[in-house]
Amino acid sequence: MSILVDKNTRLIVQGITGNEGLFHTTQMVAYSDIVVGGVTPGKGGEKVLDTIPVFDSVKTAKDATDANASIIFVPAKFAADAMMEAADAGIPLIICITEGVPVQDMMRVRNYLDQKKVRLIGPNCPGLLTPGEAKVGIIPGNIAIPGNVGVVSRSGTLTYEVLYAMKNLNMGASTCVGIGGDPVNGTNFTDVLEMFQADPKTEKVIMIGEIGGNEEEKAAEFIKTKMNKPVASFIAGQTAPPGKRMGHAGAIIESGAGTAADKIKALEAAGVKVAKHPEEIPTLF
Amino acid sequence: MSILVDKNTRLIVQGITGNEGLFHTTQMVAYSDIVVGGVTPGKGGEKVLDTIPVFDSVKTAKDATDANASIIFVPAKFAADAMMEAADAGIPLIICITEGVPVQDMMRVRNYLDQKKVRLIGPNCPGLLTPGEAKVGIIPGNIAIPGNVGVVSRSGTLTYEVLYAMKNLNMGASTCVGIGGDPVNGTNFTDVLEMFQADPKTEKVIMIGEIGGNEEEKAAEFIKTKMNKPVASFIAGQTAPPGKRMGHAGAIIESGAGTAADKIKALEAAGVKVAKHPEEIPTLF
Amino acid sequence: MKLHEYQSKTIFSKYGIPIPKGRVAATPQEAREIAKELGGKVVIKAQVLVGGRGKAGGVKVANDPAEAEELAMQILGMSIKGLPVRKVLVDEASNIDQEIYFSITNDRAAKKPVMIASAAGGVDIEEVAAKTPEKIVKMHIDPIIGLKEYTARDVALAMGLPKQYMKDFTKIALGLWEVFKATDATLAEINPLVITKEKKMIALDGKMLLDDSALFRQVELEATRDTDEDAPAEIEARKYGLSFIKLDGNIGCMVNGAGLAMTSMDVIKLFGGEPANFLDIGGGADSKKVAAAMRIILTDPNVKAVLFNIFGGITRCDEVAKGILVAMDEVKPKVPMVVRLVGTNAEEGRKLLENANMITAETLADAAKKAVAAAKG
């Protein structure tokens, strides 16, 4: 067991013939056998890596492959449409790797996807890894081993750091979920914690947060009231200078929240052990 | 019992200070005690008919009166916004009397209201009448008496004709629902038939249709498969010349459907007795 | 409201849809001038607001300006389905390789706009739809979200458009959606949308219908309305917001509500009469509107009797009665009038008409019977 993706995932890749799309498709295919097709408008009928069919649209790809997940590598200016296309085609799980999606696009997309009850991971995220079963994204497969620790993170490369440290301690992951660091995204900490809590294979959880927003505080509340599995954490940005202020409005709408100290305090109050540096996290259980 | 509205309905009137709004509010108040307030932006704080408070917005009206239904008398160009305002304010039942609402407005409104799970009756409809309990709309109260016959109609004045004929035969109505004749509206025949089938007070149903669209055919299917209460019907427009054609597209999208003969055939096949003229309907049970 | 082909195509062009070069002409000389400007072969197309002009000979190809003038003269002298041709469109001729059908209209059952497309476009599209429905692609547009590029692509893919034209088609589809929204259209149709031998995609023909209910915000378009083809009575009716259709019978009808108006006609026929018109005075009609309605009915020399069937709701019977009195005073009708007033303020209305020498009726059936009898004299 695992959450969101496993060896039965049937994945299509939007933007499969682009540079990044093709590179990471190659990596994903090398890791596991879940990529069933790709989408690049105008290139339908071609193949990549000799065997993976390319389609002109998500709809035709879904019709032909019965895909149940789509990963998006298209440039930022096309990403909003790509997510909506996947949702309209009936794909229930969308992972958007693309970074730099305009925030107003994301608000429209997120509200649209919510109406359609589609699960989005990202954007601006490294995707998902269920070690030994499914690599859906750009997390290097060789830095993690299967196990019973669920990992969820707002950061990309920082997540690799933690998986790598876990592997060096022979600690394996059930699923690693990179939810992305953008202000408006699809899935938040609490959503993933809820899945980990329900997943029989996951026995412990590592949560990697960072400054800004209040998702970590909400997660702390969830951990306190709804979780019985142990959680360890790290919050990046403890020494970062305060960010740029969003006029008076920013102060009013996000008053007080968002500092590393606040987040750490909330997590510790919820019984979470918080590490001083990322390589320390796996030693805290 | 009855459907949709009864003596416990708490109704607000959007456009209460306009000509039609005020006239029909007077009639509704004379009939029953369900009007709790009205809305006209800019006139909040005033009163109509000495006792009914006017508010500047549906939100403030709902907050103050705990209304659970709203009836709309505003001009066509403001009607779409009025319906959305009521929905956003959390009103679960909206009755729009206004005629001439642009069809593209109605498509947007209908799709929006569906997302919010708000029930809309109309537009371009005479509203609802639960005789002896609640008059929500413009159906003259004195032409109907309480009883066990549910009435549903796409037409306005034709409905009065039927209620009047029923009254002359001493036949009463449980609730009369005027769903309106516009191509895109809120509630259709099947919705109302389903409610009548579930309503213990309703023992028989009269359905008044007209040419165009295929709602009568769908209703026939519903009657055939899901109803055990007797249904009598009349279809207006049996002698009408064929309407204006919507180019080739109209022929393709609505091919064949919509003639009175087709509708009558479908209804008769579902066991519905279809009258030759409206005054005959109540004699068919 | 219907738009002419040339009007539709001008709008298409404004939204980036390629159309042939060309202009409208009201005289053969103008047609010649335009043909000269365009150079080469031109197509002369009758501009009438009915279908089937091609089969009626209203579309012809001219090889040079002289022939253009001659053909324009022929076409401008024609009547198509009873409508005189007053204008022709002179377009440069295209080398057609493929004809595609593409339109956006409202799907009332789905409560959404729908795109209809077929790679087998042209004048026989309805036959294609009837015989080989699998060749017709239908895809809905979310009216809140609007048309997305990928949905337009899905249409192109589903109809099997050669891939090299996918981008052109997508652009045209998005353009037509903007046209549809901006004009409050109920139909925006391109048939045929052609692929030329020069590998270009062009909207060769265009047809648009606008939502009459939305004309309040389409002031510019309404100003272009071509009333040449409307009966004077219909123009008059529109002025007063009345819904009027002339028919062939001899019993004039004035009713409030479309459903009751149709029913009144049904019942007249049921009892052996023939209605002279459909006339719905609408909800909340005041006396001015009613007087106008009555004048319109009585203008028809065929009318031998008039049936007023008013069931008051939003319409108040006393207002209707006042309108009848005003109109009678003005028109001094010679034909018998049967009046039936029921509902809101019916009592007051009846009182107003007491001395007006009208036949009264209680039920609709009774009213219809009396009208039929009166018309027979």
Next chain:
Amino acid sequence: MKLHEYQSKTIFSKYGIPIPKGRVAATPQEAREIAKELGGKVVIKAQVLVGGRGKAGGVKVANDPAEAEELAMQILGMSIKGLPVRKVLVDEASNIDQEIYFSITNDRAAKKPVMIASAAGGVDIEEVAAKTPEKIVKMHIDPIIGLKEYTARDVALAMGLPKQYMKDFTKIALGLWEVFKATDATLAEINPLVITKEKKMIALDGKMLLDDSALFRQVELEATRDTDEDAPAEIEARKYGLSFIKLDGNIGCMVNGAGLAMTSMDVIKLFGGEPANFLDIGGGADSKKVAAAMRIILTDPNVKAVLFNIFGGITRCDEVAKGILVAMDEVKPKVPMVVRLVGTNAEEGRKLLENANMITAETLADAAKKAVAAAKG
């Protein structure tokens, strides 16, 4: 990207929001000219991209053109929070009766834009929000549907705006929403939105922030970017799509990913060092980008050591290594360099750097310790 007050107000005005008459001036003489044109009292306002200019003396009222010139000279000679004032806005003075706060920004928690309004506007609005939060109205906007007139009305009602101004306010709110959408703003703020003694509603001040991610479709606005106030290194970083913030320490950092970059800084501090900068080379950085990043870091004379922490995912370690080699060849750095490469193509990357005389590290903690030691010499 921040806009100046005068830029924000110009945009407001384009969308129908009333603003005071006025123009921007770069010299005292220009200010005098503008004051002359406007006649009467004017306000001279420093145009700098930081808050608090009023309290710093950057806003002054002049009674005549001569005084306008004098005050403009004073203000143009000022620095506010370290930023020199290069432009002033000269606006006609208003007779203020009431100051309202109104803004639209993104509520990331709700995933929706939000309107924030208060009848107690002005410079102390944050204090109002902290002490009397009931005076602050917040209402969300559905990002798909957009702002509806009735929601704008609800804002006016909720903040207790006198009813006579409801229509003016509604129009301004709808205008500001159009501004927000059209410019991809993350903040559009009017503070104060004033009611004048002449009963007019005017946006007296304006502040806008734009979404940097959306600048690709805001080409015109990006062209107006004021780079006067940016450090050259930041301008250079932006050119290459690097995220760079200068800090006060002596260990230069080049990291891929914002989270890991912050963490690298955290760990440097944890082990007793001080980072000289935040620098995220982003995902999928190629060798050109990496070389630029290295040049930017080494331009800072404070830098005594550099830490490269690259964990390959979308970024390939071999590409980063190539970039480092290119930059070293060009810049010939004198400071010690600690390199840690892990993840995608790390092996290939390490091989490329084998002969480059760099300190290598396996773990982040190890790398940070080595960098701290190297910086101490």
